[in-house]
Amino acid sequence: MLVIGSVEHNRMRIHSAEILSVGTELLLGETLDTNGYFLARQLAELGISTYRHIVVGDNAKRIEKAIADALECNDLVITTGGLGPTADDLTYDVAAKVAGFRLVSDPVINRRIDERFALRKKTRFVACTSISEDKQNVSVVGLAKSHVVYPLVPEGATLFMNENGTSPGALMTFDWPLPTGESRRKAILLLPGPPGEMEPMFLREVRPVLEKLSPERLINRYVHLTGIGEPDAEAAVRDLVDQQTNPTIAVYVRDGDVSFRITQRLAEDGDNEDRTGTLIDLIKERLGVYIYEIGTRSLTEVVCDKLLESGATCAFAESCTGGLAASLMARVPGASNVFKGGVVTYTNAMKADVLGVPDQLLREEGPVSEACARAMAEGLYRLTGADYAVSVTGFAGPAGGTIKYPVGTVFIACRSRLGTRVIERHYTGSRTNIQDRSAYASIDLLYRSIESS
Numbered sequence: 001m002l003v004i005g006s007v008e009h010n011r012m013r014i015h016s017a018e019i020l021s022v023g024t025e026l027l028l029g030e031t032l033d034t035n036g037y038f039l040a041r042q043l044a045e046l047g048i049s050t051y052r053h054i055v056v057g058d059n060a061k062r063i064e065k066a067i068a069d070a071l072e073c074n075d076l077v078i079t080t081g082g083l084g085p086t087a088d089d090l091t092y093d094v095a096a097k098v099a100g101f102r103l104v105s106d107p108v109i110n111r112r113i114d115e116r117f118a119l120r121k122k123t124r125f126v127a128c129t130s131i132s133e134d135k136q137n138v139s140v141v142g143l144a145k146s147h148v149v150y151p152l153v154p155e156g157a158t159l160f161m162n163e164n165g166t167s168p169g170a171l172m173t174f175d176w177p178l179p180t181g182e183s184r185r186k187a188i189l190l191l192p193g194p195p196g197e198m199e200p201m202f203l204r205e206v207r208p209v210l211e212k213l214s215p216e217r218l219i220n221r222y223v224h225l226t227g228i229g230e231p232d233a234e235a236a237v238r239d240l241v242d243q244q245t246n247p248t249i250a251v252y253v254r255d256g257d258v259s260f261r262i263t264q265r266l267a268e269d270g271d272n273e274d275r276t277g278t279l280i281d282l283i284k285e286r287l288g289v290y291i292y293e294i295g296t297r298s299l300t301e302v303v304c305d306k307l308l309e310s311g312a313t314c315a316f317a318e319s320c321t322g323g324l325a326a327s328l329m330a331r332v333p334g335a336s337n338v339f340k341g342g343v344v345t346y347t348n349a350m351k352a353d354v355l356g357v358p359d360q361l362l363r364e365e366g367p368v369s370e371a372c373a374r375a376m377a378e379g380l381y382r383l384t385g386a387d388y389a390v391s392v393t394g395f396a397g398p399a400g401g402t403i404k405y406p407v408g409t410v411f412i413a414c415r416s417r418l419g420t421r422v423i424e425r426h427y428t429g430s431r432t433n434i435q436d437r438s439a440y441a442s443i444d445l446l447y448r449s450i451e452s453s
Helices: 035-045 060-073 091-099 107-121 195-213 230-236 238-242 276-290 299-310 324-330 348-355 359-364 370-384 431-452
Strands: 016-022 049-056 076-080 103-105 124-131 136-142 152-154 158-160 169-177 183-191 217-225 248-254 257-266 291-294 314-318 339-344 388-394 409-416 419-426
Touching: 016 035, 016 060, 035 049, 035 076, 035 195, 049 060, 060 076, 060 091, 060 183, 091 103, 091 152, 091 169, 091 183, 152 169, 158 195, 169 195, 183 195, 217 276, 230 238, 230 248, 230 257, 230 276, 238 248, 238 276, 257 276, 276 291, 291 299, 299 324, 299 431, 314 324, 314 370, 314 431, 324 339, 324 431, 339 348, 339 370, 348 359, 348 370, 359 370, 370 388, 370 409, 370 419, 388 431, 409 431, 419 431
Parallel strands: 016 049, 016 076, 076 183, 314 339, 314 388
Antiparallel strands: 103 152, 124 136, 158 169, 169 183, 217 257, 217 291, 248 257, 388 409, 409 419
């Protein structure tokens, strides 16, 4: 972590913010902007209201107007994107102009960039030049020498080193003139556009700074549920939502889960006893069977932890999801301790050859059936020796499906020492949506199988 400079905390408090995503590729729909979603949630946790989220292309005049308009209504403007070294990266220049900052070269930032490129120069790639039956002729090549462009950053701003790229973030605080002739303290926060750079920078370096500038102190706790839809979960706590004052309940849906965020605002002075536990207890009374985590872990993280605690392993055999469920497991650090692997048996021949699904079963019952899902899980159980063998087969669409099993029909099975459990699900939506929901449902079945063992 590297933060350069300091912020004048005593002269401002951030009550509201506007998020400005910069990039013509966003306007053209070539790139999905997930930064706004991430930042809005982070700001909500900090007690900072998001006034608006807009997207603007790589045009200096439009960026300048968007920033100036946002400053009229908000204490903070957050920009993402446009910090790179190319000609269409304009955010540093425009934001510094609006805030009245001069752009300079920073020696600390430059030194860190040099260190990063020095490490890259040590990397070597093996390039295959020819292949024969008995040998390979190979040559070792290094990275081509790149022209390093050092960024010019706002002089006097708080700078945030980019541990995953070369463009640092920056926070500028300044006096902004009001129509009354007075001025008010404002801030512009510049962040890189790639989520893989922006999110770690925000969580590690920016958030601690904003916490000091937020007018409120908050307690945020999270309750995560699986196996239940948002309408049913929300209906179960509707009266609590209607009666809420402080703490409050917010409902979110992401990655196949339903989550409640319980937020308590703490007073500057007075009784600040944590009352979130009382609300969580009420939620547990009503929805306890669906709760897998009170905290921050994802369902796959909880599953991996439970497998590790019991010394058990799992494996996946997938058809319609094409390896998505296995990918979800592999994203968890340390998954290699509990995840044996996965196979994608998309065709009937693969189901028969790899998993031993009988040809007669495939002909009579079909590849999308309870019997096939069961046979896939049991074949995987024998093949891998995993303690939990999960299979997924279904019609993801848009074509396929039968009168009996229309598009969106999915069968998921889990084989363990207690036997084989099969569930049937029916999903609507796009092919991708059905695949995603099926993959998360397979993780849910694995979780429930572990819980019942």
